Amino acid sequence: MTAPRVLVTRRWPADAEAAMAAAFDVTFNEGDVAMSPQALAEALRSFDAVAPTVSDRLTADLFEGATAKIVSNYGVGYTNIDTEAAKKAGITVTNTPGVLTDCTADLAMALMLSAARRLGEGERELRAGKWTGWRPTHMIGVKPTGATLGVIGFGRIGQAVARRAHHGFAMKVIYFDAYPIPAEAAAAVGAEQRASVEDVLREADFVTLHTTGGAENRHLINAERLAIMKPGAVLVNTARGECVDEAALAQALKDGPIAAAGLDVFEEEPKVNPALMAMENAVLAPHLGSATHSTRVAMGMTALENLKAFFDGREPPNRVA
Incomplete structure (x- = not known):
């Protein structure tokens, strides 16, 4: 069975990236620069899952024609995602609470x-x-x-x-x-x-x-x-x-x-x-709240667990929409 295709919008700590790569057919944003709205919209149409960060704004228009099944947000806050538009598109949204x-x-x-x-x-x-x-x-x-x-x-x-x-x-x-x-x-x-x-x-x-x-x-x-x-x-x-x-x-x-x-x-x-x-x-300070190695790895692992649960047919532990 082909592994679900996942786009990770920014680079994660190496340990978290390795775990993601072992579980899914993952594409990382190698340049580690913010993706444009057009690129994010295309990702929602091309991948089974997108793992954005809190700095990626997924507005309602980006969900038009989206075929992704889940957005696994790397961060506890999710106001960067129009969750109502995601729900209308049939897309699950999760976050990473607790670990930070x-x-x-x-x-x-x-x-x-x-x-x-x-x-x-x-x-x-x-x-x-x-x-x-x-x-x-x-x-x-x-x-x-x-x-x-x-x-x-x-x-x-x-x-x-x-x-x-x-x-x-x-x-x-x-x-x-x-x-x-x-x-x-x-x-x-x-x-x-x-x-x-x-x-x-x-x-x-x-x-x-x-x-x-x-x-x-x-x-x-x-x-x-x-x-x-x-x-x-x-x-x-x-x-x-x-x-x-x-x-x-x-x-x-x-x-x-x-x-x-x-x-x-x-x-x-x-x-x-x-x-x-x-x-x-x-x-x-330049948004350093969660910026320790152990926490950023834990955030990645939590985002990964949400994806694993979803694609295994289980309820994601941190569903927000």
Whole structure:
């Protein structure tokens, strides 16, 4: 029996690629550059399965005439895929949740600490040869230990960040989530629920975003909400770029009330708003949330398991559509 033909849109770690090649008739994007919409549309018409990344936008028009049977997304977020159009075309969609929780939570903490303690600014000053030595008023930042952390989106990653903050830095945790959260999950970190995003923003010294993307959360953090944050607060986003109005954030970083921000995701990746790039008090990372070898391999293996289950006639473990 001929193995199903699979297109992998970007290069994966070697271990994951080898496992994929052993299981399927796989084609890798050897150039490892983003595929055009036309190339993605052709792939959906030519292969049995496509394994895109979160940076590949599979819009409704790309599914017209598609004959692929499954899209196995390499990433937990799937707002890059028009799942309704996929369903109409009879195409299953899966993702890779769970395996990147710890690494993304680690990076959220790294951004929080870097922004609070002005590490980006300090390193740039030092490397430029402008550091004149220690003095009591130099690079004064914000102290995370004992502060209040506001978590917006209290799912797997939000809870993982809360554990690190509460147990590692004695932070008080408050949260908002649009969906019910098991009481034991909140109790494990002493987290207190708030009724709205606004309630979290008014109270928290640090705010970290862990919501889904898409239209419902586009510009979740906008000028109005930034204006009600505490003076000296720090905002962290490792969720989705569209959740933050970058122009409004740049203005808030310039004029207040917030002190700093740490961002791993952006509205129009790989482009970043120039006004945001100009802000010394913004720590900017190039979408590194899951960027450890073990996690990127695990993501590939999870995408592979989804494909194996589907083509074996079993329910894929991570079906989203």
